Each structure stands twice: as C-alpha cells, then as structure tokens.
Amino acid sequence: QVQLVESGGGLVQAGGSLRLSCVASGRTFETYETYTMGWFRQAPGKEREFVAAISARGVFTNYADSMKGRFTISRDNVKNTVYLQMNSLKPEDTAVYYCGATAVWRWTLSTRNIDYWGQGTQVTVSS
Numbered sequence: 001q002v003q004l005v006e007s008g009g010g011l012v013q014a015g016g017s018l019r020l021s022c023v024a025s026g027r028t029f030e031t032y033e034t035y036t037m038g039w040f041r042q043a044p045g046k047e048r049e050f051v052a053a054i055s056a057r058g059v060f061t062n063y064a065d066s067m068k069g070r071f072t073i074s075r076d077n078v079k080n081t082v083y084l085q086m087n088s089l090k091p092e093d094t095a096v097y098y099c100g101a102t103a104v105w106r107w108t109l110s111t112r113n114i115d116y117w118g119q120g121t122q123v124t125v126s127s
Contacts, residue, residue, distance in 0.1 A: 002026035002116055004099050009121030012089055016125070020084040022099030022118055029080055029101075033057065036102050037075055037082040038109040041095035041123075048098065048111050052084060055105045062107045089125045096120040 008020040020039070024032050034056050042048040052063045052073040061073050072085040082099055100114035 002028045004101060004116055004118035006097065006099050006118045006121040009097060009123045011124045011126065014089060014091055014125055014127050016089050017085070017087045018089065018123060020086070020097055020099075020121060020123075022082045022084075024080040024082075024101065028116070032080045033077040034103065036105045036109070037073075038100045038102070038114065039071075039073060039082075039084045040098045040100060040109075040111065040114075041093075042098070042120075043092075043095040046095075050109050051097070053106070053109050054082060060105065060107075064108075086123070089123075091125045091127045094123060094125050096122050 003025045004022055006022045012018055036055055038053040039051040040048050041051050050064050054061045054073045054075050058075050070088045075082040098120045099118045101116040102113050
C-alpha cells in the first residue's frame with residue numbers, strides 16, 4: 001500500500017509561518033530517494049496548482065513565481081519526508097496543500113506528472 005500523509009496545516013494570521021510535512025510509506029517508497037517530490041495547492045473553485053518541487057536527492061528545487069522567496073521545499077530521505085516551510089503567508093495562500101510523488105524530475109510539475117497523491121492538509125491565512 002502506497003501512502004503520502006501530509007500534516008502541519010492550520011490557521012495562521014497574515015505574515016505568519018507554517019511548516020508542512022509529508023511522509024511517504026509503502027512498498028513503492030522503499031526507493032523513496034528516487035522520487036521527485038512536489039507540493040501543490042488548491043483553493044476553493046480553482047484548479048490545483050504547482051507550488052514547489054525537489055529532485056530525488058534534493059539537489060534541485062523549483063518554485064512557482066508567487067512562492068519564490070517565501071516558501072522553501074526540503075526533504076529528508078532517511079525519514080521519507082518532504083517539507084514545505086511557508087513564511088510571510090498571505091490570505092491568498094489559503095488552500096488545501098497536497099504533496100505528490102513522481103519518478104521523473106521536471107523543473108515545473110503539473111498535476112498530470114504526479115503518480116501518487118496525499119490527501120491534503122488545509123492552510124487558512126486570516127487577514
């Protein structure tokens with residue numbers, strides 16, 4: 001069984017910070033260190049959009065333009081975990097945040113590229 005489980009979401013005031021985590025488990029992720037990991041988000045009434053990606057060994061990272069300088073993606077391959085540190089949060093960052101895994105590195109991931117999804121964690125930023 002393959003699982004990606006996100007945590008760390010919640011309610012925060014504008015300007016605040018949150019750190020999301022996503023733990024991978026299951027037979028497929030016995031080779032977790034070979035998977036590119038990404039974060040996406042989906043606000044009500046909108047399509048799911050790319051937030052950030054990190055390559056299998058963590059050498060390469062990429063961010064959507066609106067997140068650059070505010071969000072940081074990282075991973076710990078010993079713990080099978082990818083993180084998203086979110087600083088200077090804005091009300092428009094309110095969304096459900098999903099982590100995803102794919103066997104192929106791409107600078108910008110789309111939802112079509114993702115092989116496995118987590119269930120999502122809600123982030124709400126109040127003004």
